[in-house]
Amino acid sequence: MIIEAIRGLNMGGAETLLFTRLRHAVEHRPPGFERTIVVNTLRHNDHFASQLRGLGVEVVELPSTHPVRGMKQLSSVIAAQDSVSTVVFHSPVTTYLEKTRRALRRSGSRVRLIDVVHSTRYRAPYQLMGAVLDRFSDLAIAVGTDVAEAPTARHYRAVSTVLAGVDRERMRSWTRASPEAPSQMRGQLGVPDGNRLVVAVGSLIPLKGHRHVIEALRSPDLAEVSLALVGEGAERSSLQELAEGIGVSSRVHFVGRVDDAWRWTAIADALVHPSYFEGLPVAVIEAAALGTPIVATDVGGLRQIVDRPSMGRLVEAPDARLLSAALSEVLVTARPAAQVFAGRATGESFWSMDRYATDFYCALESAAE
Numbered sequence: 614m615i616i617e618a619i620r621g622l623n624m625g626g627a628e629t630l631l632f633t634r635l636r637h638a639v640e641h642r643p644p645g646f647e648r649t650i651v652v653n654t655l656r657h658n659d660h661f662a663s664q665l666r667g668l669g670v671e672v673v674e675l676p677s678t679h680p681v682r683g684m685k686q687l688s689s690v691i692a693a694q695d696s697v698s699t700v701v702f703h704s705p706v707t708t709y710l711e712k713t714r715r716a717l718r719r720s721g722s723r724v725r726l727i728d729v730v731h732s733t734r735y736r737a738p739y740q741l742m743g744a745v746l747d748r749f750s751d752l753a754i755a756v757g758t759d760v761a762e763a764p765t766a767r768h769y770r771a772v773s774t775v776l777a778g779v780d781r782e783r784m785r786s787w788t789r790a791s792p793e794a795p796s797q798m799r800g801q802l803g804v805p806d807g808n809r810l811v812v813a814v815g816s817l818i819p820l821k822g823h824r825h826v827i828e829a830l831r832s833p834d835l836a837e838v839s840l841a842l843v844g845e846g847a848e849r850s851s852l853q854e855l856a857e858g859i860g861v862s863s864r865v866h867f868v869g870r871v872d873d874a875w876r877w878t879a880i881a882d883a884l885v886h887p888s889y890f891e892g893l894p895v896a897v898i899e900a901a902a903l904g905t906p907i908v909a910t911d912v913g914g915l916r917q918i919v920d921r922p923s924m925g926r927l928v929e930a931p932d933a934r935l936l937s938a939a940l941s942e943v944l945v946t947a948r949p950a951a952q953v954f955a956g957r958a959t960g961e962s963f964w965s966m967d968r969y970a971t972d973f974y975c976a977l978e979s980a981a982e
Contacts, residue, residue: 614647614648614649614650614694614696614697614698615646615647615648615649615650615697615698615699615700615701615977616649616650616651616652616690616691616694616697616699616700616701617631617635617649617650617651617652617700617701617703618651618652618654618687618700618701618702618703618704618707618708619631619651619652619653619654619703619704619707620653620654620655620683620703620704620706620707621653621654621655621658621659622651622653622655622658622659622660622661622662622665622672623658623659623660623661623870624660624661624844624870624871624872624874625816626731626815626892626894626895626896627703627704627729627731628660628661629661629895630777630895631651631661631703632661632664632665633779633780633966634966634969634970634973635649635651635665635668635670636668636780637780637966637967637970638970638974639668639669639670641967641970643967643970643971643974644971644974644975644978645974645975645977645978646970646974647698647699649670649671650670650671650672650673650690650694651665651670651671651672651673652672652673652674652675652687652690653672653673653674653675654675654678654683654684654686654687654704654706654707655678655683656674656675656676656678657678659674662674673690675687675690680706683706683707684706684707684709684710684711685710687707687710687711688710688711688714691711691724697724698723698724698725698981699724699725699727699977699980700724700725700726700727701727701728701729701977702726702727702728702729703729703731705728705735705739705742705743705765706739708726708728708746708750709742709746711726712726712746712747712749712750713746713749715749716746716749725751725752725977725980725981726749726750726751727750727751727752727753727754727976727977727980728747728750728752728753728754728769729753729754729756730753730754730755730756730760730761730763730765730766730772730892731756731760731892732760732763732765732890732891732892732913733759733760733763733764733765733890733891733892733913734763734764734765734890735764735765740764740765743765743768744767744768747767747768747769748768748769748770750769750770751770751771751980752769752771752772752773752976752977752979752980753766753769753771753772753773754772754773754774754775754973754976755772755773755774755775756774756775756776756777756892756893756914757774757776757892757893757913757914757917758774758914758917759892759913759914759917760774760892760893760913760914761774771980773976773979775969775972775973775976776893776914776917776963776964776969776972777893777895777898777964777969778898778902778964778965778966778967778968778969778970779875779895779898779899779902779964779965779966780966781902781958781962781964781965781966782966784875784879784899784902784903784957784958785957785958785959787873787876787879788879788954788955788957788958789955792954792955794876794879794880794954795880795950795951795954796951798876798877798880799880802839802841802866802868803866804839804866805837805839807837808837808838808839808864809837809838809839809882809883809944809949810838810839810840810841810880810881810882810950811826811838811839811840811841811881811882811883811884811885811908811940811944812840812841812843812877812878812881812883812884812885813826813840813841813842813843813844813884813885813886813887814843814844814874814875814877814878814884814886814896814899815843815844815886815888815894815896816844816845816846817842817844817845817846817847817848817849817852818846818847818848819848819889820888820889820890821844821846821887821888821889822887822888822889822910822931823842823848823852823887824848824851824852824855825887825931825932825933825936826840826885826887826933826936827840827852827855827856827859827861827865828855828859828933829933829934829936829937829940830859830861830864830865830937831859831860831861831933831937832933832934832937832941834937834938834941835937835940835941838864838940838944839864839865839866840864840865840866840885841866841868841877841881842865842866842867842868843868843869843870843871843874843877844868844869844870844874845869845870849867852865852867853865853867874896874899875896875899875903878896878899878900878903878905879903879905879954879957879958880950880954881905881950882905882906882944882947882949882950883905883906883907883908883925883940883943883944883947884896884897884900884905884906884907884908884909884925885907885908885909885936885940886907886908886909886910886915887909887910887928887931887936888909888910888912888913888931889910889912889931890912890913891910891912891913891914891915892913892914893913893914893917893918894909894913894915897909897915897918897919898918898964901918901919901924901962901964902958902962902964902965903957903958904953904956904957904958904959904960905950905957906924906925906943906944906947907919907924907925907926908925908926908927908928908936908939908940908943909925909927909928910927910928910929910930910931911927911928911929915927918964925939925943926939926942926943927939
């Protein structure tokens with residue numbers, strides 16, 4: 614049995630990736646996959662909980678949201694299972710009690726402890742705790758090469774890089790079944806017929822850099838470009854005020870948090886991702902798998918995704934001037950989304966869920982060796 618512990622099941626990149634992988638694993642049973650229990654240590658963030666249960670995956674939602682009490686409750690869940698082979702942690706704050714117990718036991722354990730490292734940066738207290746305790750994990754799975762080389766993965770005895778994937782089969786099925794989606798979804802927002810549509814997918818929080826994209830819309834070169842922000846977060850109101858203040862609010866659309874946000878990427882002329890730092894963002898992987906042009910900041914593992922000019926442009930910083938220039942360049946050469954929509958997610962791609970799930974469970978098996 615595998616236990617996967619995650620701090621929240623809302624629609625962030627790590628949560629979406631967990632759900633999509635488990636859906637694929639339940640359907641296809643890749644080598645190394647075992648019965649899995651997902652433990653949500655932040656139960657009020659539970660978007661994927663019912664969907665996981667619908668797959669037949671048991672979900673345990675811990676009663677306490679306090680990190681220390683949550684670690685104790687997680688430990689009780691692990692101890693209550695008789696046949697646990699592996700515990701996979703998707704957040705550093707969930708790991709420390711199990712690592713401490715292993716350190717004090719000073720002996721081997723039949724249960725493998727695996728950390729999935731999603732970011733190149735952690736808060737200082739987590740980084741300090743990791744410096745002491747990370748060596749008691751059996752393996753760290755880094756989501757990208759930059760993450761594997763970052764301070765967040767520095768103290769592990771073994772690090773394996775497993776690049777994520779997306780469910781291209783579902784993407785292809787949807788595009789084939791939804792030929793009118795580009796016009797219908799643009800119509801929902803009120804995007805003028807002559808405008809190009811740029812989409813940003815991610816939480817509306819400062820580190821995602823959305824304000825710089827809004828400011829970029831002031832460029833004369835982007836006068837006929839609309840922006841759809843797909844996601845929710847604390848910065849929404851300030852972004853709305855910014856758009857109104859600089860006179861571009863009629864071209865900035867707040868879609869909110871939605872299931873299968875990649876559908877907006879599929880009908881877009883380009884995806885923009887102006888983060889200050891990243892691991893390997895799922896939203897950009899989705900764009901690469903769909904064949905949607907990408908404009909993003911050159912942070913984290915973005916170079917592993919946008920690895921040739923035909924895929925888009927990387928800019929050195931989340932800066933309105935740099936973003937406007939890159940978007941102008943990409944949109945000049947990109948065919949309108951309506952013309953290429955039927956071909957989204959066709960052909961071969963490295964970013965398949967089948968490859969990712971196989972690599973992930975092989976990494977879990979390697980920890981046993």
